[in-house]
Amino acid sequence: xxxxxxxxxxxxxxxxxxxxxxxxxxxxxxxxxxxxxxxxxxxxxxxxxxxxxxxxxxxxxxxxxxxxxxxxxxxxxxxxxxxxxxxxxxxxxxxxxxxxxxxxxxxxxxxxxxxxxxxxxxxxxxxxxxxxxxxxxxxxxxxxxxxxxxxxxxxxxxxxxxxxxxxxxxxxxxxxxxxxxxxxxxxxxxxxxxxxxxxxxxxxxxxxxxxxxxxxxxxxxxxxxxxxxxxxxxxxxxxxxx
Amino acid sequence: xxxxxxxxxxxxxxxxxxxxxxxxxxxxxxxxxxxxxxxxxxxxxxxxxxxxxxxxxxxxxxxxxxxxxxxxxxxxxxxxxxxxxxxxxxxxxxxxxxxxxxxxxxxxxxxxxxxxxxxxxxxxxxxxxxxxxxxxxxxxxxxxxxxxxxxxxxxxxxxxxxxxxxxxxxxxxxxxxxxxxxxxxxxxxxxxxxxxxxxxxxxxxxxxxxxxxxxxxxxxxxxxxxxxxxxxxxxxxxxxxxxxxxxxxxxxxxxxxxxxxxxxxxxxxxxxxxxxxxxxxxxxxxxxxxxxxxxxxx
Numbered sequence: 001x002x003x004x005x006x007x008x009x010x011x012x013x014x015x016x017x018x019x020x021x022x023x024x025x026x027x028x029x030x031x032x033x034x035x036x037x038x039x040x041x042x043x044x045x046x047x048x049x050x051x052x053x054x055x056x057x058x059x060x061x062x063x064x065x066x067x068x069x070x071x072x073x074x075x076x077x078x079x080x081x082x083x084x085x086x087x088x089x090x091x092x093x094x095x096x097x098x099x100x101x102x103x104x105x106x107x108x109x110x111x112x113x114x115x116x117x118x119x120x121x122x123x124x125x126x127x128x129x130x131x132x133x134x135x136x137x138x139x140x141x142x143x144x145x146x147x148x149x150x151x152x153x154x155x156x157x158x159x160x161x162x163x164x165x166x167x168x169x170x171x172x173x174x175x176x177x178x179x180x181x182x183x184x185x186x187x188x189x190x191x192x193x194x195x196x197x198x199x200x201x202x203x204x205x206x207x208x209x210x211x212x213x214x215x216x217x218x219x220x221x222x223x224x225x226x227x228x229x230x231x232x233x234x235x236x237x238x239x240x241x242x
Numbered sequence: 243x244x245x246x247x248x249x250x251x252x253x254x255x256x257x258x259x260x261x262x263x264x265x266x267x268x269x270x271x272x273x274x275x276x277x278x279x280x281x282x283x284x285x286x287x288x289x290x291x292x293x294x295x296x297x298x299x300x301x302x303x304x305x306x307x308x309x310x311x312x313x314x315x316x317x318x319x320x321x322x323x324x325x326x327x328x329x330x331x332x333x334x335x336x337x338x339x340x341x342x343x344x345x346x347x348x349x350x351x352x353x354x355x356x357x358x359x360x361x362x363x364x365x366x367x368x369x370x371x372x373x374x375x376x377x378x379x380x381x382x383x384x385x386x387x388x389x390x391x392x393x394x395x396x397x398x399x400x401x402x403x404x405x406x407x408x409x410x411x412x413x414x415x416x417x418x419x420x421x422x423x424x425x426x427x428x429x430x431x432x433x434x435x436x437x438x439x440x441x442x443x444x445x446x447x448x449x450x451x452x453x454x455x456x457x458x459x460x461x462x463x464x465x466x467x468x469x470x471x472x473x474x475x476x477x478x479x480x481x482x483x484x485x486x487x488x489x490x491x492x493x494x495x496x497x498x499x500x501x502x503x504x505x506x507x508x509x510x511x512x513x514x515x516x517x518x519x520x521x522x523x524x525x526x527x528x529x530x531x532x533x534x535x536x537x538x539x540x
Contacts (some may be wrong), residue, residue: 006421010429017433033430035370036401040427042366043405049359050412052351069344073352080356085363096386097282097294105364109299112360118321119328120357122532123350126332129529132522133336139519149508156512157519164520200513203471207478208510210447211503214479215486217443224432235428236421 007230014228052077083111156200163197250337261538271326271537273318274307275299285386304539326537329529371405374398451479478506 017033020026056070082088089110093102106113145151162168169192177189189195226232278298284291299315306312331346373380377392404423411420455476457468484496485503492500534540 002418002421006425009422009425010432013426013429014433014436017430018437021437030434032397034434036398036404037427037430037434038366039371039398039401040405040408040423042362042371043408044427045358045362047409047411049355050409052355054412066344069348072345072348076349076352077356078352080353081359084356084360091280091296091298092282092294093386094280094282096285098284098286098289098292099383099386101384102386105360114317114321115353116357118318118325119349120353122325122328122529123332123346123353125525126329126529127350129522129526130332130335132519132526135519135522139515149504152505152508153512153515156509157516160513160516161519164516200509203474204478204506204509205513207475208482208506210451210475210479211482211486211507212510213443214447214483217439217447220439221436221444224436227428227432228436235424 003233003236006236007233011228011230014224049077049081080112080115083115088112089114156204159193160197160200163193163195163200168193168197254337271319271322271539272304273315273322274302274304274312275315275318276302276306276309276312322537326533329533333529371398371402375402451476477502482506 013033017030020029053074056074059070060067060074084105087101087103087105087110090103090105090107090112092098092100093104096102103110106116139157143150143154143157145154159168162171172192172194175188175191177187180186180188223232227235276299278300280296280298282294284294301315301318302309302312307314328346328349331342334340335343368380368384373385373388374395375398377388377394381388381390381392404426408420408423411417453472453476455469455473457465457472459465481499481503483503485492485500485507490496
């Protein structure tokens with residue numbers, strides 16, 4: 001009951017959806033399944049919120065180290081939730097002014113928009129911007145041209161980085177637009193870093209990306225089959241659950 | 243206190259005081275808005291004839307201060323300062339883990355969770371579930387533009403039941419029942435992804451790689467640049483695939499082909515690394531632009 005039914009559900013759902021791809025009449029089933037899938041994903045967010053609440057409340061009640069931060073998390077969570085769900089500060093849709101709830105929940109000027117604009121966005125953008133420092137320092141410490149492969153990686157990274165910025169244009173702008181002797185149509189300006197970067201992106205990274213994409217597709221297909229055939233059951237968790 | 247810590251602390255204190263003084267003397271860090279009056283009439287014939295009026299506010303550059311209709315916005319100004327505080331607090335992690343960073347990190351976790359739930363509620367649960375199951379009620383509450391007489395789609399009771407089962411995971415007993423919707427979730431993902439990945443990524447990429455080694459134009463002239471580019475792509479993909487093929491030993495000619503594949507992969511990784519760095523630096527410059535331009539007005 002605990003394991004057999006879920007295995008049966010996943011196998012039937014998966015194989016039915018695979019079959020519908022080959023029967024034009026039932027192609028819409030895939031779209032319906034996607035719509036259901038999105039609804040379930042939305043409820044998964046509620047589940048996530050519930051879990052967050054549970055964990056933080058446990059921390060607060062046990063007065064673990066840093067429980068004050070858990071309280072801050074919960075306060076921020078509830079304010080966002082209440083403000084967003086109640087559409088605080090949202091005006092009705094201009095075409096239907098008599099329907100108070102018809103406005104967009106992210107309307108400019110509303111309380112939820114304020115939270116997004118002045119707290120959520122700055123915090124998430126700064127968190128990711130912080131990685132610029134760490135990625136640079138890690139690269140500075142780890143990148144050494146020890147062998148051919150490492151040298152290629154380093155060289156390409158430098159060319160692409162410079163080629164896509166003004167520094168690259170400035171560094172190689174002195175190369176004239178004149179043909180190189182003994183070549184047909186190749187000019188010195190073809191070696192501008194911006195041009196080299198374009199050639200690398202168009203011709204040399206495409207094969208690598210293509211091979212990786214093919215590998216990923218084969219990996220996804222094999223993992224999907226393993227899940228549908230019940231070989232991979234890791235998503236069911238352990239048998240110890242209540 | 244270590245000497246370096248003392249120097250850093252003093253630097254940060256003086257820096258902070260400097261920024262505050264700049265703010266005070268230049269009177270920056272304020273947001274101005276223009277009032278846009280909105281007037282709307284009732285949309286439905288059965289609704290009482292009434293004109294609804296309210297105002298919307300559009301942010302304007304500080305130089306428009308004093309123009310008619312332009313006023314100081316307290317809420318947005320507070321927002322600007324809160325955003326600047328959040329940005330500086332996160333950047334303070336570069337100095338080391340500290341209570342200010344932990345505080346903003348906690349706020350971020352709470353706001354992110356709340357934000358995700360609100361977006362999921364309005365875009366999926368209300369739009370795709372509530373409106374499908376109870377179209378009449380949805381029409382008179384959230385979606386007045388819905389067609390009158392839309393019939394309920396009872397098929398959507400299935401995702402509703404599955405969703406309730408999913409939330410069962412929070413219950414103290416019987417949480418295993420949440421495996422059923424999870425199984426549907428996993429099965430649907432596997433079924434949809436299997437076909438789409440094989441179609442778009444496997445067959446599609448192979449199709450794109452099958453191209454002529456030698457290219458001629460319509461007049462029969464040999465195009466050596468196009469031929470070289472095609473050859474590089476074909477040889478590159480094949481050599482990378484040989485490198486990924488572990489069922490045979492990489493010896494003899496295979497060793498050299500796979501080595502070439504590794505070189506192509508290194509080029510790809512180098513370019514990807516450069517793009518990642520550039521993306522992060524673009525974000526960083528965006529934040530610095532916000533601090534120096536929007537907040538301080540320097």
